[in-house]
Amino acid sequence: MRSYDGIDLTPPQKAAPPDVPAELGLVVEEVLTGWCGAVVECDKERVSLEDRHGKVRVFPLGVFLLEGSPVTLVRPTQQARPKGPRRTASGSIAVEGLTARVARAGRIWVEGKHDAELVERVWGHDLRVEGVVVEPLDGVDDLPGLVQRFGPSRTQRLGVLVDHLVAGSKESRIVAAVTSPHVLVTGHPYVDVWQAVKPAAVGIAAWPDVPRGRPWKEGVCAALGWGQTWEGWKRVLAAVDSYTDIEVPLLQSVERLIDFVTDT
Helix, strand or coil: CCEECCEECCCCCCCCCCEEECCCCCEEEECCCCCEEEEEEECCCEEEEECCCCCEEEEECCEEEECCEEEEEECCCCCCCCCCCCECCCCCECCCCCCCCCCCCCEEEECCHHHHHHHHHHHHHHHHHHCCEEEECCCCCCHHHHHHHHCCECCECEEEEECCCCCCCHHHHHHHCCCCCCEEEEECCCCCHHHHECHHHHCCCCCCCCCCCCCHHHHHHHHHCCCCHHHHHHHHHHCCCCHHHECHHHHHHHHHHHHHHHCC
């Protein structure tokens, strides 16, 4: 403790934001994005907030603003099931008697077939409501050239989901070359989209470590005894029932892309 003539000069410690249970209906604001909404679901890791337009976003539990003051949202000790309209696998309100909207000019690109199938499984209903088509690429090595040929514009926006988008990666260098204001590239930190599925959903404690130089999917299937990669993927995809089986980075990335492409 520092002091001067008996006076304590130690700077006061900031009090941690108080814990507040994320009860259904509680309205809070997410600090980084400014997303404001009511709690519609909460598990031990994350909370789902529905805004006044009925759109739902998922965030990790942590510090939020409650009536302008910071609080730490925590999972309630007991949580009643929400009443109201049926919800889709993504957590949004289901549109009953849906007729798919005519496809928009804009698109969402993902790296491959597995990415597209996982996005469809969780967000398929939402995409049909909004008229958004998801197209798989064969990797993103030629992403700048593909974007140029697509010709993005204010009325033809393009969203791109990239695997393993972390600082210093090959993917980050490729993405840096895409500069159009009508293109949004988001990503997740996982080597492959399989890793964006929670291990518990597929009945394992963790995804295996695969030695560098070996194809990741093959290494995973060999370590877990899942057979060929197509058999492994069939197992992974079947394990996903809703957004609660997906890791937060992928959830946030896809939802940002849908919002971006439909904001025309």
